Structure formats: structure tokens, C-alpha cells
Amino acid sequence: MNVNNSNDLYMFFKHMSVCHSITVDVDSKPSTSQNEEESKTNNSENTEIPIYQCQSPDELALVKAACKVGLTLEDTKASTYFVREGSSTIKEHKILGEFKFDSDRKRMSVVVQEDKKFYLYTKGADSNMIHQIDWENKESDKVLLEQHLHKFACQGLRTLVMGRKNISEDEKDEIVSELYKIQASAVKNKEEKYSELYCKHETGLTYFGASAIEDKLQDKVPETIERLMKANIRVWVLTGDKQETAIEIAKS
Numbered sequence: 001m002n003v004n005n006s007n008d009l010y011m012f013f014k015h016m017s018v019c020h021s022i023t024v025d026v027d028s029k030p031s032t033s034q035n036e037e038e039s040k041t042n043n044s045e046n047t048e049i050p051i052y053q054c055q056s057p058d059e060l061a062l063v064k065a066a067c068k069v070g071l072t073l074e075d076t077k078a079s080t081y082f083v084r085e086g087s088s089t090i091k092e093h094k095i096l097g098e099f100k101f102d103s104d105r106k107r108m109s110v111v112v113q114e115d116k117k118f119y120l121y122t123k124g125a126d127s128n129m130i131h132q133i134d135w136e137n138k139e140s141d142k143v144l145l146e147q148h149l150h151k152f153a154c155q156g157l158r159t160l161v162m163g164r165k166n167i168s169e170d171e172k173d174e175i176v177s178e179l180y181k182i183q184a185s186a187v188k189n190k191e192e193k194y195s196e197l198y199c200k201h202e203t204g205l206t207y208f209g210a211s212a213i214e215d216k217l218q219d220k221v222p223e224t225i226e227r228l229m230k231a232n233i234r235v236w237v238l239t240g241d242k243q244e245t246a247i248e249i250a251k252s
Helices: 006-018 032-042 057-068 126-132 139-154 169-184 190-201 221-230 243-251
Strands: 023-025 051-053 071-077 080-085 089-099 107-114 117-124 157-167 206-214
Touching (some): 006 117, 006 206, 057 206, 089 169, 117 126, 126 139, 126 157, 139 157, 139 243
Antiparallel strands (some): 071 080, 080 089, 089 107, 157 206
16 A cells, blocks of 8 residues: 555555454434534534444444544445535445454455446454455565564554455356255254355455554553452463464453
8 A cells, every 4th residue: 555645545454444343333422422423523514413322332433433532333225325525425335245363364355346347345353354455566565564463463452454456247146045945954064165255355455555453451450460460360361463463462
């Protein structure tokens, strides 16, 4: 990604606003103080900031980051993401399928229709995503990315790598059909079938960028761990993070 290229930056933040499993809670309204603070942060004329529902704090952070640069996820209904670009333009992204995150692949994808074109948006852990990206004639980008990822990990930041590829209508139809077949089947190895399908298509991606998110500890966690250790209770932490990230989080 060329940070001096406005289109590259647009596509980077667009990826954040589209590649996720977040839903918008249109029935809830933020408090006045929250609304005012969000409006100032987003530097937007819109005075109502959506309330997002999700399981992943990383996805929430990415979608909110896109909001701050003017790409606001306004609504999610009828399998469509409505993203407001700037102060007025609303663009529709029809979600035709989702490749759910799992601990083996360490990534997730969405199949998206934009106008009459079809795309596969993917994001995930750098250790897996680097192998899914087509680096032909872009080795310098790969080297730079790896340097940045190592730096982020040493700062205790959680990293994600993002990519996308164009898919044909035939490939889109194949994906949608296979997803339905697996979902409707009664086979015992459903998860294995899903994984095979996901891995088949999550290849040859174009690199869009990488994110680094601070992994904050919950309130009172350091104090709690300190007291446990003073009581001579051993503390073990299981993590899927990179070793550099885990060390820095432990220090905090």
C-alpha cells in the first residue's frame, strides 16, 4: 500500500468498514454526551453515531477507525452493509457469504457484491495472511510489512493483515452454492468441509494494509495478578498472540 496514494488509503479504510460480522443496533441511541464526543472525534456533520453489536473488540475498533475518516457503517439489514462515505453518499455492499474465523486459519472473509462486481475481502493474523497474498513483483512491500509487524508486536499491539481479490460471477455462485450445501448437510465433519471451502478461495489476495490495535487489560487485572503472585499462586496465561506481543502485554 502506498500511503501517499489517496485511492490506496480509501481502499484500506473501506476494507475496515466492509470486512466484519458487525451489526448495527438501529433501535438504540447513544447518550447525548457520548454522541457529542463521537461527533467531534469523527469530524462529521452527522450527529447520530450508530451503536454497533459485535463479539470481536478488534472488529469494533476497525469499524470505528473507518468512521473517523468518513466511512461510517450506517446500517446492516437484508444481508447488506450500508456505508456512508462523507456527509451524504450511501453505498450498498451486499454480503453474499461469510467465511467465519477459526483458530486454524486465523482469518475471516466476506463475499461482497458491489454494483455488478464481486469481491472476497479477507483479514486475519499476519502469520497466516502473508501466505494468502500474491506478492509477485511486490517483495519490497512484503519486507516492509514484516518490519512493521515486528515493531507493532514489540509494542504489545495486536495486528491484522487485510487483502482482497476480484472473483468472477461463476466463482461467486460456486461459493454461495457450496456454503448452502454444507449448511444443509447432516455430515459430521461440517467444520472440516467449511475450512476446505474457505482455504480454497482465500488465496491470491491483493495486499491492502495492516492494522495495529492496543490490547488493553481489563480493569484491576494487574492488581489481581500481583496479589495472586504475592500469595504464592502461580499464574499462567494462554494466548494466541505472537511471542513479542505476549511478552509486552505481560509486562503491562
